Amino acid sequence: MNDLADPGYSLFIVAFAIQLLAIVFLSIRNERTALFSSSIVLVIGLILGLISTFSSALFSSVEIPGRTFFSNWIRLDGLSIYFIFIIQLVAIPTTVSGISYLNHYIDQKRSVKSFFIFYIILLISTQFVVIANQTIFFLVSWEVMSMSAYLAMILEREKEEVQRGSFYYFAASHVLIFILYIMFFLLHHQTGSWYFSDYHLSFSSGIVVPLIFILSLIGFGIKAGFIPFHFWLPQAHPIAPTVLSAFLSGVIIKMGIYGIFRTFLFLKPVPEWCGWLLLIVGMISAIFGVWYALAQHDIKRLLAYHSVENIGIIGIGIGIGFIGSANNLSSVQVLGFGGALLHTLNHAIFKSLLFIGSGVIYRNLGIRNIELMGGLIHRAKYIALFFLAGSVAISGIPPFNGFISEFIVYTGFFKTANELKNYYPILMLMFVVGLAFVGGLAVGCFTKVNSVIFLGSERREVKRFHSSIYDYVSLGFLSLLCILIGFYPQPFVGVVNKVISSGFLNGNSSSALINIDWHYFTLIFSSLAIGIILLYLLKLKLEKKYGRRTSAAWGCGYENLTPRMQYSASSFADELNTIPKTILVYQKEVEISDSPYPVSSGFESHSKDFVDYKIVLPLFNFLRSLAARIGFLSQTDIRYYIAFILIIISIYGLIAFLWV
């Protein structure tokens, strides 16, 4: 217990205690006061946690020691501290934005106290998941995390879509934990220990270790949302209250990534097929994630599909790292894992930013369908600006943070091609093209989102658009982080490099990640930014001199334009969505008349999830029909059940008797 003497770690424990203390404040009778005070206490706890994380070895120049506490139940190594940093960093703005978002539920006379209790439990159990070193403790924390998220998700439980979406989440969590049980019991069976720090297996012998790897990929992959295990994600994330969906999409799905990294640390070095598997799964997730997103009209559903895309990019990074690990190439490993880890942080930041932004819109408009929005930039200039920052970051456009991590992944591709000559260059080139394609589609998708929501004129009249200081604080904080990591990535890259060198590598450490000339990025981006600011100032000056001319947009020769005569999101994305028609299950309803007179005509497009619609639902329908076939066993009379019990017991007795 002398660990507690260390000020950094005692602060760490105090932070947990204060976060738990936030529950007590919910006992205040007045909902608003309770919510406000509880949020503030929670944020203080999170900030203290963040300070203790900052004071840890991760951000200093010394090696990360990987210390254990509480008779080996908790272990803080580089990976744990990094993920706990992500959790605390993202939890602060989501909690702050929750103060204004949840007040809108209180306005509707809906109690949010139960939601907030489960939200706090979710935050704490998520932090426990990443620091757990004991298998049972890990699994229990994991289950508490999943179930508290489920219980918080069903805030609006009387809505049918909420019941449906949360059930998807519930079922997926159940399957997942079952697979994790098998995986960890196999690990225990192989090593005879319950502690993570004792799990060291090598791939060389037997079928069990590959089995463990595959199970971890499926189990943690369901949580992370790799295609084809993503089907629950676009169902569950839209229906959750936005505070929760920001945290779910930003952090909780990263727990799957954490699990995959953790399994890698158990099994390293992995053979090369593991890397290819993750590369291919990641590439499919990235491409089809963004393509599905392009076909959505529901803003939160669209963002959920973008999570699939970004998880795919992270998976690609991990895949490169695995290939480096198989070939004993530290430089490739550092670039692959570095890209994946940094993208995990970046995605957590900009995805929660986008979700909180969509929450502000949903709170004011009461709709999630982007086809009914429009012109919101005139109502909420800063919200539009913050949302644009998030969109640019998620599309991987410089100078924002998404670009930095994707750049590392690209460098990883070229490094792999360079180091392992042979047929690697051509394969890597294919992946480079694939990733570039993903980036292009993401730009297309967010062009659609931003222009349809914020530009143009209002398709449906907005009575009142209210955004509070809490929205600005949380969105501003996240946007600032996006810009900061984009302009000045050195410290973050250093942290990531340190995490990787503390246990990931099987050879010497490599400086491939640090040696990228990051200061050029700062220089170029800064001069770019200064140039833009100067041009803007020039514009202002010229405007002052000559005045600003405003007029209506050109109507292509039509008169009496109405807001309905705008380019819609469906028609924007139609061309691109028609290409993978079968996989997107993309259906169009076009209604055009040949009459020379203007009569009513229409266009509608819908997309369903291939995995959900063609695999999961048919599978469950099949199971249901199978269950209906043995429905005769379900009698109304208890006597039948007793007869069944008697029959079964006689059969067992007979077997036992013959056995003797």
Next chain:
Amino acid sequence: MENVLSILFCLSLFYVVVTSRVKAYVTVLRFQGIILSVLLVIPFIYNFSIFGIILPATLLLVKVFLIPGYINKVILDLDIKRRIEPPIQQMIFLPLVIATMIIVFLASSILSKITELDVIPFASGFSAIIIGIYLIIFRRKLIIHVCGFLILENGIFLFGTAVASELPMMIELGTLLDIFVVVFLMGIALNRIRGTFAGFEATHLGRLKD
């Protein structure tokens, strides 16, 4: 002596199978209660102790007077029909029971070669368990279900004495309390059911299914 009592116990089971009077079930329960009490007293005939007599006395009180008396009261209070209409022919039920008993006795005699047990009390107890379940399955009246359950319990009791020469007293007392509570609850439940359903047959309870 134990064997004779066990066989008497088995014969009472046959009676329970062929009778169609509800009263007869209660009588059989009393009879079985007496047999079990006597069985418990036998070991204490030669070395008498006051503690040894507590259990048989409680057994006698509960199984011969309290429970059957209570069931009789329930029958009178709720005005349950005194006769049952068995859904299965006696001519089929009796051979089924006889066949079961034959199998159980044969199996017990084979088992006795492997482990040490008194064949006749063991097999009688086992038969009572199975016949108790049969009664629950093949009779519709809820009050007969209770009787079947009590016969099953008696069987377990006899079974227990055959396997372990002396069960700890606390366990036996616990079992007795258990049964008493169950029967008591049954009385309350039947009273409740009267308010909801017309009859006291298990088939009506199907309406409770969700």
